Amino acid sequence: MKVDYSERAGRTLDGLTPQLRKAVYKQVKLLEQNLRHPSLRAKKYDESRNIWQARVNKDWRFYFLIQENVYYIIDIIPHPK
Numbered sequence: 001m002k003v004d005y006s007e008r009a010g011r012t013l014d015g016l017t018p019q020l021r022k023a024v025y026k027q028v029k030l031l032e033q034n035l036r037h038p039s040l041r042a043k044k045y046d047e048s049r050n051i052w053q054a055r056v057n058k059d060w061r062f063y064f065l066i067q068e069n070v071y072y073i074i075d076i077i078p079h080p081k
Contacts, residue, residue: 040054061079
């Protein structure tokens, strides 16, 4: 699978600390290799719009679509607690 980022996700990445940005890239790399990797805790977030959620760390999540052979990262946000 390939990965692509929305403009919004790209802007968010640009504003993250280097440590958090590195964590995002690490988790996205795991997504490329295995959607079911345990540290991702990937799950369907919105069934009707086919949006998935995965974990960056305990405080951040990223949201993505699966379109053919591409994981399309649409947003990266702090996890609402």
